[in-house]
Amino acid sequence: MAVRHYAAASAVSSSFRARAHSLHPSCLPAAAPALPMARPCGGAWTRASYRRAAVRAMGASSSSLSSPSPQGQAQGKPVYTSLSDEEWKKRLTKDQYYITRQKGTERAFTGEYWNTKTPGIYHCVCCDTPLFESSTKFGSGTGWPSYYQPIGDNVKSKLDMSIIFMPRTEVLCAVCDAHLGHVFDDGPPPTGKRYCINSASLKLKKTQ
Numbered sequence: 001m002a003v004r005h006y007a008a009a010s011a012v013s014s015s016f017r018a019r020a021h022s023l024h025p026s027c028l029p030a031a032a033p034a035l036p037m038a039r040p041c042g043g044a045w046t047r048a049s050y051r052r053a054a055v056r057a058m059g060a061s062s063s064s065l066s067s068p069s070p071q072g073q074a075q076g077k078p079v080y081t082s083l084s085d086e087e088w089k090k091r092l093t094k095d096q097y098y099i100t101r102q103k104g105t106e107r108a109f110t111g112e113y114w115n116t117k118t119p120g121i122y123h124c125v126c127c128d129t130p131l132f133e134s135s136t137k138f139g140s141g142t143g144w145p146s147y148y149q150p151i152g153d154n155v156k157s158k159l160d161m162s163i164i165f166m167p168r169t170e171v172l173c174a175v176c177d178a179h180l181g182h183v184f185d186d187g188p189p190p191t192g193k194r195y196c197i198n199s200a201s202l203k204l205k206k207t208q
């Protein structure tokens with residue numbers, strides 16, 4: 001819908017089916033010992049923040065031209081991609097804001113969900129879109145919650161060159177553009193993907 005069209009137009013692959021294009025996530029293998037300095041999910045955010053500002057500007061004009069609500073947004077809900085930094089600060093905790101809106105990374109083994117095995121659905125902490133099912137979560141040994149598959153097209157991807165010589169694929173909420181983490185090619189079957197996600201970008205809703 002509106003958001004997905006916008007994503008595609010921004011030269012970013014919104015579908016992992018198209019992920020093969022030239023991306024080479026030279027990432028840390030899931031089985032590698034997690035070093036304190038290792039940041040398989042993270043990266044410098046200053047350049048990314050700058051880019052976000054530009055993207056937000058484009059998103060605001062784009063969304064104003066589109067009438068349908070994106071998936072996961074009910075009628076009357078705000079268009080999340082047009083919310084200002086100040087509005088996000090009011091809605092989120094300091095950590096949630098830093099990670100989701102400024103592309104930060106929480107320290108390994110410190111997040112709320114890195115070792116959680118509770119059945120349920122992990123939603124976007126910013127807009128409540130369901131992103132990952134607990135059944136696709138696996139122990140990656142990295143210290144970040146890891147999944148081998150997102151829910152539908154609710155997660156989109158984007159090339160991240162914030163670390164020189166280390167191209168990575170950033171993953172974002174498809175509805176509100178929240179930074180979630182990165183996806184790597186060393187995950188388990190059936191997808192072979194490892195979605196390395198910050199706990200602070202998620203909200204687990206337990207299965208009743």
Ligand SMILES: [Zn+2]
Pocket residue numbers: 124125126127128129173174175176177178
């Ligand atoms: Zn979201």
